[in-house]
Amino acid sequence: MVFALSKWEVLLQQGVNGLILGSFYALVALGYSMVYGIIKLLNFAHGDIYMTGAFVCLSVFGVLSGVLPGWAGIACSIVAAMIFSAVLGWLAQRFAYRPLLGAPRLSLLITAIGVSLVIYNTVMAITNSQPLFFTSGLDNAAGIKIGGITVTYIQLILLSVAACVMIGLTLFIGSTRTGKAMRAIALDQDTCRLMGINVNKVIGLTFLLGSALAALAGGLACVYYGNVQYNMGYTIGIKAFTAAVIGGIGSIPGAMLGGLLLGLLEAVGTQLLDSSWKDVFAFGLLILILILRPNGLLGKSEIERM
Amino acid sequence: MSSTILKVENLETYYGKVAALKGISLEVRQGQVVTLLGSNGAGKSTALRTISGLISPAAGKVFFCGEDITNLPAHEIVKRGLIHLPEGRHIFKDLTVSENLELGAYTLKDKHERRRRMHDVFGRFPILQKRRHQLGGTLSGGEQQMLAIGRGLMAAPKLLLMDEPSMGIAPLIVRDITNIVRQLNEEGTTILLVEQNANMALGLAGYGYVLDTGSIVLQGEGARLRHDEKVVRAYLGG
Numbered sequence: 191m192v193f194a195l196s197k198w199e200v201l202l203q204q205g206v207n208g209l210i211l212g213s214f215y216a217l218v219a220l221g222y223s224m225v226y227g228i229i230k231l232l233n234f235a236h237g238d239i240y241m242t243g244a245f246v247c248l249s250v251f252g253v254l255s256g257v258l259p260g261w262a263g264i265a266c267s268i269v270a271a272m273i274f275s276a277v278l279g280w281l282a283q284r285f286a287y288r289p290l291l292g293a294p295r296l297s298l299l300i301t302a303i304g305v306s307l308v309i310y311n312t313v314m315a316i317t318n319s320q321p322l323f324f325t326s327g328l329d330n331a332a333g334i335k336i337g338g339i340t341v342t343y344i345q346l347i348l349l350s351v352a353a354c355v356m357i358g359l360t361l362f363i364g365s366t367r368t369g370k371a372m373r374a375i376a377l378d379q380d381t382c383r384l385m386g387i388n389v390n391k392v393i394g395l396t397f398l399l400g401s402a403l404a405a406l407a408g409g410l411a412c413v414y415y416g417n418v419q420y421n422m423g424y425t426i427g428i429k430a431f432t433a434a435v436i437g438g439i440g441s442i443p444g445a446m447l448g449g450l451l452l453g454l455l456e457a458v459g460t461q462l463l464d465s466s467w468k469d470v471f472a473f474g475l476l477i478l479i480l481i482l483r484p485n486g487l488l489g490k491s492e493i494e495r496m
Numbered sequence: 497m498s499s500t501i502l503k504v505e506n507l508e509t510y511y512g513k514v515a516a517l518k519g520i521s522l523e524v525r526q527g528q529v530v531t532l533l534g535s536n537g538a539g540k541s542t543a544l545r546t547i548s549g550l551i552s553p554a555a556g557k558v559f560f561c562g563e564d565i566t567n568l569p570a571h572e573i574v575k576r577g578l579i580h581l582p583e584g585r586h587i588f589k590d591l592t593v594s595e596n597l598e599l600g601a602y603t604l605k606d607k608h609e610r611r612r613r614m615h616d617v618f619g620r621f622p623i624l625q626k627r628r629h630q631l632g633g634t635l636s637g638g639e640q641q642m643l644a645i646g647r648g649l650m651a652a653p654k655l656l657l658m659d660e661p662s663m664g665i666a667p668l669i670v671r672d673i674t675n676i677v678r679q680l681n682e683e684g685t686t687i688l689l690v691e692q693n694a695n696m697a698l699g700l701a702g703y704g705y706v707l708d709t710g711s712i713v714l715q716g717e718g719a720r721l722r723h724d725e726k727v728v729r730a731y732l733g734g
């Protein structure tokens with residue numbers, strides 16, 4: 191009896207961990223999905239935008255730490271990271287992707303890989319390939335106990351921020367004039383131009399938004415995990431992309447669902463098997479989902495070819 | 497004589513190396529319905545797409561209300577009140593009827609005015625009000641055409657370019673569409689109507705042009721074209 195209870199508690203604790211991981215995936219997956227939805231580009235550089243966000247957050251916090259310690263400093267650093275990465279994502283869009291929008295899809299894809307490598311190698315060179323460590327001076331273990339499980343304050347903040355952002359984004363895409371324009375551009379660009387929509391401007395805005403979300407995730411990851419490295423965008427890039435596909439690429443709720451699901455599956459896999467088997471477990475199930483629903487959980491049934 | 501609202505001079509448009517328009521000129525005056533006739537592939541849609549800025553011409557000029565709009569981007573041209581309803585309706589299928597209409601007034605910032613215009617459109621097309629929460633893709637062809645026209649009206653057009661509004665629509669509904677076009681014109685909207693259905697178009701238009709493989713081969717008063725031997729033979733099944 192006691193054994194069974196504690197086993198449930200461990201599973202719940204893993205559930206919290208899964209939600210955290212899933213929130214990171216979801217925030218990054220949103221940018222993949224939005225960009226794919228609007229210009230059908232797999233933005234390979236998106237994981238590097240996330241990494242840049244973490245890097246800027248750490249650097250700005252270092253500068254601010256004397257003036258603005260604790261949560262205020264963290265919040266400012268993350269906002270700075272979001273602004274920096276949003277501009278970076280926009281610049282990539284403006285100067286690398288936009289000139290190629292009429293070119294074959296493969297050229298655009300290769301350009302995205304190029305942008306990814308430029309950012310990745312720049313940060314690698316700046317940091318001498320060394321990891322950087324983040325110390326906030328806050329007690330990371332402090333938190334509240336609910337039943338037998340502990341949720342730390344930082345986990346609570348992370349989950350609330352992710353939830354607020356996802357609700358805000360859903361409302362924005364669903365009901366604002368610009369949100370409607372984004373959805374319309376994903377369907378039919380020429381007709382949007384005939385509505386008086388400046389299509390390039392809205393595409394730029396999509397990159398701003400998606401990159402800011404990735405940087406938010408990067409900044410939070412920097413604070414949560416306490417270290418930053420030039421290659422940290424690689425794995426999460428692949429996983430967030432997977433999450434976007436599982437959810438149905440191009441679908442905003444799909445990206446959120448896919449991200450959370452992947453995070454939870456990994457956590458459960460860690461618990462049931464072993465952490466080295468978690469990807470085998472999670473991705474095995476994901477392959478199964480895709481076989482059953484080739485367009486993802488919330489994706490449309492049209493067939494899209496790369 | 498009323499003032500010229502649209503003037504097209506020697507417009508040439510290419511797809512790659514192929515000329516789709518070989519220097520066409522035409523004119524639409526305030527309050528008119530003018531039709532551009534021609535068989536499939538004549539270049540009618542290309543003409544409208546060039547006028548509305550979706551494609552750039554290789555040569556020639558387009559003037560709207562006296563302003564040279566030849567090289568303006570499409571979204572800027574819309575702001576001036578030149579509204580193009582594309583061939584095949586192009587409803588946003590995954591957006592609701594209301595959302596489609598709202599996008600028609602995208603350039604209008606004033607919320608109240610947007611609501612007032614939507615109210616007008618619903619008054620004109622009650623079926624759209626009934627279906628306002630439905631996705632555009634679930635409407636019938638005739639309803640989609642009404643939505644396309646309603647979406648155009650949301651922009652309060654000074655000039656409406658209509659590309660084959662009768663295409664793919666049941667004959668009974670074509671009569672409705674004809675009446676709508678006539679009514680819009682009576683209310684003061686100037687219209688450039690592209691059609692293959694010459695019967696419909698010449699019943700509406702005061703003036704007409706006939707386009708053939710990228711060149712204007714005939715032009716004249718609507719009534720005169722309706723009795724022109726060549727037009728009757730080629731387009732009225734005479």
Ligand SMILES: Nc1ncnc2c1ncn2[C@@H]1O[C@H](COP(=O)(O)OP(=O)(O)O)[C@@H](O)[C@H]1O
Pocket residue numbers: 511516534535536537538539540541542543
């Ligand atoms: N996107 C395009 N690319 C290449 N050729 C085109 C394109 N659109 C139309 N054309 C060609 O241009 C000519 C005129 O087409 P179009 O303007 O659509 O004629 P219409 O509207 O009178 O049927 C046709 O020969 C057509 O094949």
Ligand SMILES: [Mg+2]
Pocket residue numbers: 540541542583
């Ligand atoms: Mg046509």
